[in-house]
Amino acid sequence: MSTANALKVYVGLLLLLAVEVLVALFWPRNSSLIMLAAAGQFLLLLIFYLGLYRHQGWVRLFGCLYLLWLLMMMVFILGETATR
């Protein structure tokens, strides 16, 4: 990954961190938004820093398994929020 692209991903990660903190401070009931921002950070990390976009075969398979795990967590969390 080039330096410029790594910096772009870093800025994206920081922006999502800012979203998480601001929502927690001003809209604390909006927990699904906080977790969506965290999921976005995890996705950025997995795809760009861990390099899912440039790998083939079983590396991509593992990456997809992680993403499925994340999706399952998101469904659980959103379900929890909806039924609170």
Add this chain to the structure above:
Amino acid sequence: MIRSDEKPAEPFVAWAQQREAARLGIWLFLATEAMMFGSLIMVAWLYRLQHPDGVAEAVAGLHWQLATANTFMLLTSSLLMTLALAASEQGNALRLRRCLLGAALLGVLFLACKGVEYGLEYREGLLPGFAEDSPLHLPSAHLFMNLYFIATALHAVHVLVAVGLGLWLYMRLAPDNLSARGTRTRLEMVTLYWHLVDGIWILLFPTLYLVGR
């Protein structure tokens, strides 16, 4: 100068083959890590579902500002590891070493900040098993603090290992006793581990500190 790893290690016959095997190994290892921490995160969320009042009481006592600073430090260290890998591809040894050292220092700062946080929690009677008169009233709040302590301490051990690996690589690079290919493979594996430790924290941070404040 004796360069011990100019040839791929036995039983590999080519560098590409060795690198592929190393990649498979590290991704399998990362999968076990993801499953372990994923289970802890799921337990935390199940706990939130079953005991919202107790969790809210426990979360209100946590120092989210310090945790936010820690998140910033880990994200920055991940950037530095990515830049180290880019420097390795460009053959820029000086920049590679600087990035590695910067990432390791940020990891040490993360651990120091975590230590300060534990110290504050100890003084406030929040740490499980250390306080006689805890400000937490609900039993479920105590249980959530147990979970918080286990998850964050386990993560801190992983950060410590990552820092150790980063410093080990930095020192091995110092006398230039690693071949370019050997460096590249080792650096890639350490970087992958570092990113996963960062990724785990990315999910632990809102799960433990932010949601339900």
